[in-house]
Amino acid sequence: xxxxxxxxxxxxxxxxxxxxxxxxxxxxxxxxxxxxxxxxxxxxxxxxxxxxxxxxxxxxxxxxxxxxxxxxxxxxxxxxxxxxxxxxxxxxxxxxxxxxxxxxxxxxxxxxxxxxxxxxxxxxxxxxxxxxxxxxxxxxxxxxxxxxxxxxxxxxxxxxxxxxxxxxxxxxxxxxxxxxxxxxxxxxxxxxxxxxxxxxxxxxxxxxxxxxxxxxxxxxxxxxxxxxxxxxxxxxxxxxxxxxxxxxxxxxxxxxxxxxxxxxxxxxxxxxxxxxxxxxxxxxxxxxxxxxxxxxxxxxxxxxxxxxxxxxxxxxxxxxxxxxxxxxxxxxxxxxxxxxxxxxxxxxxxxxxxxxxxxxxxxxxxxxxxxxxxxxxxxxxxxxxxxxxxxxxxxxxxxxxxxxxxxxxxxxxxxxxxxxxxxxxxxxxxxxxxxxxxxxxxxxxxxxxxxxxxxxxxxxxxxxxxxxxxxxxxxxxxxxxxxxx
Amino acid sequence: xxxxxxxxxxxxxxxxxxxxxxxxxxxxxxxxxxxxxxxxxxxxxxxxxxxxxxxxxxxxxxxxxxxxxxxxxxxxxxxxxxxxxxxxxxxxxxxxxxxxxxxxxxxxxxxxxxxxxxxxxxxxxxxxxxxxxxxxxxxxxxxxxxxxxxxxxxxxxxxxxxxxxxxxxxxxxxxxxxxxxxxxxxxxxxxxxxxxxxxxxxxxxxxxxxxxxxxxxxxxxxxxxxxxxxxxxxxxxxxxxxxxxxxxxxxxxxxxxxxxxxxxxxxxxxxxxxxxxxxxxxxxxxxxxxxxxxxxxxxxxxxxxxxxxxxxxxxx
Numbered sequence: 075x076x077x078x079x080x081x082x083x084x085x086x087x088x089x090x091x092x093x094x095x096x097x098x099x100x101x102x103x104x105x106x107x108x109x110x111x112x113x114x115x116x117x118x119x120x121x122x123x124x125x126x127x128x129x130x131x132x133x134x135x136x137x138x139x140x141x142x143x144x145x146x147x148x149x150x151x152x153x154x155x156x157x158x159x160x161x162x163x164x165x166x167x168x169x170x171x172x173x174x175x176x177x178x179x180x181x182x183x184x185x186x187x188x189x190x191x192x193x194x195x196x197x198x199x200x201x202x203x204x205x206x207x208x209x210x211x212x213x214x215x216x217x218x219x220x221x222x223x224x225x226x227x228x229x230x231x232x233x234x235x236x237x238x239x240x241x242x243x244x245x246x247x248x249x250x251x252x253x254x255x256x257x258x259x260x261x262x263x264x265x266x267x268x269x270x271x272x273x274x275x276x277x278x279x280x281x282x283x284x285x286x287x288x289x290x291x292x293x294x295x296x297x298x299x300x301x302x303x304x305x306x307x308x309x310x311x312x313x314x315x316x317x318x319x320x321x322x323x324x325x326x327x328x329x330x331x332x333x334x335x336x337x338x339x340x341x342x343x344x345x346x347x348x349x350x351x352x353x354x355x356x357x358x359x360x361x362x363x364x365x366x367x368x369x370x371x372x373x374x375x376x377x378x379x380x381x382x383x384x385x386x387x388x389x390x391x392x393x394x395x396x397x398x399x400x401x402x403x404x405x406x407x408x409x410x411x412x413x414x415x416x417x418x419x420x421x422x423x424x425x426x427x428x429x430x431x432x433x434x435x436x437x438x439x440x441x442x443x444x445x446x447x448x449x450x451x452x453x454x455x456x457x458x459x460x461x462x463x464x465x466x467x468x469x470x471x472x473x474x475x476x477x478x479x480x481x482x483x484x485x486x487x488x489x490x491x492x493x494x495x496x497x498x499x500x501x502x503x504x505x506x507x508x509x510x511x512x513x514x515x516x517x518x519x520x521x522x523x524x525x526x527x528x529x530x531x532x533x534x535x536x537x538x539x540x541x542x543x544x545x546x547x548x549x550x551x552x553x554x555x556x557x558x559x
Numbered sequence: 560x561x562x563x564x565x566x567x568x569x570x571x572x573x574x575x576x577x578x579x580x581x582x583x584x585x586x587x588x589x590x591x592x593x594x595x596x597x598x599x600x601x602x603x604x605x606x607x608x609x610x611x612x613x614x615x616x617x618x619x620x621x622x623x624x625x626x627x628x629x630x631x632x633x634x635x636x637x638x639x640x641x642x643x644x645x646x647x648x649x650x651x652x653x654x655x656x657x658x659x660x661x662x663x664x665x666x667x668x669x670x671x672x673x674x675x676x677x678x679x680x681x682x683x684x685x686x687x688x689x690x691x692x693x694x695x696x697x698x699x700x701x702x703x704x705x706x707x708x709x710x711x712x713x714x715x716x717x718x719x720x721x722x723x724x725x726x727x728x729x730x731x732x733x734x735x736x737x738x739x740x741x742x743x744x745x746x747x748x749x750x751x752x753x754x755x756x757x758x759x760x761x762x763x764x765x766x767x768x769x770x771x772x773x774x775x776x777x778x779x780x781x782x783x784x785x786x787x788x789x790x791x792x793x794x795x796x797x798x799x800x801x802x803x804x805x806x807x808x809x810x811x812x813x814x815x816x817x818x819x820x821x822x823x824x825x826x827x828x829x830x831x832x833x834x835x836x837x838x839x840x841x842x843x844x845x846x847x848x849x850x851x852x853x854x855x856x857x858x859x860x861x862x863x864x865x866x867x868x869x870x871x872x873x874x875x
Contacts, residue, residue, distance in 0.1 A: 077701055093701075093703060095698075095700035095701050103700050104698070104699075104700045106698065106703055108703065108705065110632075110634060110705050110706050111574065111631070111632065111634075111706070112631075112632075112673070112677065112692070112708055113574055113631060113662050113665065114665045114668075114673035114676070114677060116676050116677055116681055117665065117668050117672060117673045117676040117677065118661070118662075118664035118665045118667060118668065118673075120676075121667070121853055121855075121856060122664075122853055122856040123778070123852060123853050123856065123857065125778060125779050125780060126818070126853075126856060126857075126860070129818050129860075130661050130664075130860070132576075133576050133578070133660065133661045133662075133728065134576060135576050135577060135578075136575070136576035136577040136578020136579065136580070136581050136729060137576075137577045137578070137580075137581060139576070139578060154780075180584075184584075216588070219587055219588055220587075222584075223585070223587045226585060230809075233813065234809050234810050234812060234813025234815060235809050235810065235813075236581075236585065237578040237581050237582060237585070237729050238578060238728060238729070238820075239813075240810045240813050240815040240818075241813045241814065241815060243779065243815055244779060244780045245780055246780070247780075249784075249813055249814040249815050250813045250814055338683070339682055339683055342683055343683060343684075343685045344681075344683050344684045344685065345684075345685060345686065346678045346684065346686045346690045346691065346692070347690065347692070348690050348691070348692055348693045348696045349692070349693070349696045349698060349703040349705065350692060350705070351692045351705065351708075353677075353678070353684060355683070448780050468682070474852050475778065475852075476852055476853055481681045481682055481683060483683060
């Protein structure tokens, strides 16, 4: 039997390893996706002061710290039984939109996008953000750098720091009201981000959707999984990143369950496997049937495509029009094509910019009324949508407002069963008779880059030069083939 | 074509969150200056290159390796030793590599306790067979390996020899730019130097000190902050006096006390001890400090693994 190991999987945030086993015919027998790391936040958060949890938990992930900061803030609101005043909620959500702008831009242009924009068969030294710039033009490259930076700057103004913000650490409030001058600066950046989001969708149109080969790749069986989908929705069942109830739809797109944050344990269960440090969640009422798709198995997916599938639409007009266009193009709801995550991500980028503009032009946004008095400490669950999917923080506090117990289910973790299957399916479809080429391995990696997986989370620019080298061993562990790209 | 005189840089992450990588991306268009003068030969977050390629590099062929993250498992220890061998200059980049950061709070427990919480006890976990991840597992198709999770988190300097330290969680972007400028112009300070500022966070803080004596310790959500008085004057613990500056007191400007991510202030060996002593000097009675509800998490949030305490001794 042959074994192929890809370690580390590059261009994703966090660590990951793929091991592919071939059978005697040289076809894929099984592929394992392993997360080789654990840090143990659920243990060492015990005993910490409540107000330190929104400071400590963002360190789970430096790519999406704002998501952890906000889930933590909302868990504390619930635990202290306090609602922040409206202006504080709006400031939090504005910061949250800034985070989505930065994160989705980072993924589309720096991490996952190169596969599409430059092309899956392009040489590795071109498959990076510089390759994107080369193909799209230097002026556009500067726009990419500028708008990712704008997203970070919005978080920095509101959160104190862009990476590991601090201002929502106060239950029932926000530490940092903004001045009219700061509001104007944010509005200027948001307007520019809105134009950039429209441009990004047009770029996707021109480079991807007008290329039949790419559209066929998106629609191909190797990149299709028929699973359940999960995402946060507002009262009209529209996508919401910051607040609302969680909705799950079945593989036919029908509502399976809708639940409030404090009910999450009725819906989600996690299992442990001996070959990976990450846990595998599934829908409790459907159960775990292994790495298979379909309505009989409780595997569900989250993140941009999961959210769009789980909702009835977008709450802003331009994003809604793009939402309708995506489903019309890909054959109606739900879309099961994993590579459509990229398209869904850009539609959300547009929504984030439109929503940020609504918030930053809200007359209340400069109010100094940003804090309500917390009640007595108790138990609370906070749920937000991180860029990569539903994020759950659950705290039990003691009478001194110290954390007694902490449970976290982070965005990428929900997608791990789906990622494992997507990698296996891509490997099975693409690797035949022991034929493993550079382009094929990249297409296996593409299966999971679509999810924008962040394994810094799950464990609690790009200047490519060096080739990927894959070694294939036979059953006696003798090196029989080396492939370089 | 590559010009031979270009410097070779490597970036690596061990037990960390990826925020240090983002701090590098946050230098924005400055990255174009960096790649004009240096080739990045290894950076897993952003480019397609694998461990085998690093192993094949000649010793000392990387000019500068920026290493972020603490040492929590065997793979991270291996990579630290490998990159030490391959790099002329090794920079401990960020709070995890320098002081252990919040990951180091894991030293209050051990592997068994951490696994117990993560894999058995959490209320969403269903694991009746009490399975835990194994360093070696025989799957039907072959053997799968995982790195070994250690009982104790170590800093980079507790693992290999380190040339420079750039703490912060993450290191402040202007200080990342300063460090890159110093490297690119060949003007690095003597070995062992800390690349943040030689002053404390208090020196950069805009809040007014009123030199009040503390009678009662308060929590941030218990005060009516006026947005301008020193937090310590208001009875709220702020790590500013014991913490190295260079961040521009960003958290204070967002009306949140310093939690200490810059590590020990200049000439301070133990950050927590320094803060406790600073606090004692401003309290009406040293006993006031007993009101602090989580002293380890408050005073050693980022530096436990690098402190005189290092870890809790666990006896069964």
